[in-house]
Amino acid sequence: DTxxxxxxxxxxxxxxxxVTFRCxxxxxxxxxxxxxxTLGQGPEFLTYFQNEAQLEKSRLLSNRFSxxxxxxxxxxxxxxxxxxxxxxxxxxxxxxxxxxxxxxxFGPGTRLTVT
Amino acid sequence: TQLLExxxxxxxxxxxxxxxxxxxxxxxxxxxxxxxQEPGEGPVLLVTVVTGGEVKKLKRLTFQFGDARKDSSLxxxxxxxxxxxxxLCAGAQTNAGKSTFGDGTxxxxxx
Numbered sequence: 001d002t003x004x005x006x007x008x009x010x011x012x013x014x015x016x017x018x019v020t021f022r023c024x025x026x027x028x029x030x031x032x033x034x035x036x037x038t039l040g041q042g043p044e045f046l047t048y049f050q051n052e053a054q055l056e057k058s059r060l061l062s063n064r065f066s067x068x069x070x071x072x073x074x075x076x077x078x079x080x081x082x083x084x085x086x087x088x089x090x091x092x093x094x095x096x097x098x099x100x101x102x103x104x105x106f107g108p109g110t111r112l113t114v115t
Numbered sequence: 116t117q118l119l120e121x122x123x124x125x126x127x128x129x130x131x132x133x134x135x136x137x138x139x140x141x142x143x144x145x146x147x148x149x150x151x152q153e154p155g156e157g158p159v160l161l162v163t164v165v166t167g168g169e170v171k172k173l174k175r176l177t178f179q180f181g182d183a184r185k186d187s188s189l190x191x192x193x194x195x196x197x198x199x200x201x202x203l204c205a206g207a208q209t210n211a212g213k214s215t216f217g218d219g220t221x222x223x224x225x226x
Binding site: 004041043045 | 119121146148150155156157158159160163203205207212213214215216217218219
């Protein structure tokens with residue numbers, strides 16, 4: 001297994017356009033997380049899935065953001081009508097739902113620039 | 116909201132020096148992770164601590180979880196330029212699902 005992968009690694013888009021990012025988790029991991037990270041900050045939680053169910057979504061998340069994990073494997077994060085404030089690194093992570101530990105394994109991220 | 120405060124925010128030292136960075140909260144966590152992140156990449160998991168007072172060692176890195184499971188520290192002995200990076204702590208609470216991240220300590224080790 002090669003770890004968590006994300007595609008694309010970089011995306012430049014014009015304000016108002018829609019963008020979609022893909023995340024492929026570690027194959028045996030049932031949990032998948034999306035985070036957003038801006039310069040000088042730690043990752044900010046957006047949403048997470050257990051299998052195909054979206055269990056939590058951040059209250060800070062605009063309704064322009066939507067995420068899916070249709071078959072409990074890969075996930076997509078879509079941002080509609082992008083704004084300059086959406087520029088950030090979007091990180092995906094996966095983990096096993098196992099006991100007290102929440103060890104998340106991150107992908108390399110997708111760097112979004114909105115012009 | 117469970118906040119994790121990391122200090123210092125920035126640390127610049129010479130190769131061979133020792134250092135300690137801190138992760139503090141007013142909340143109790145069931146587990147706490149430390150990650151290291153390089154520019155343009157995702158965080159890489161270093162360690163998980165679960166038990167209050169627990170100490171874990173990873174080569175020159177020593178991690179400690181506070182007795183009350185509200186805080187943690189990372190000590191690096193004889194720092195090397197390869198240790199340069201952003202060190203993040205993340206805390207999780209039982210049945211919370213997600214983890215809360217601090218804003219990290221940016222460490223620069225000069226040769």
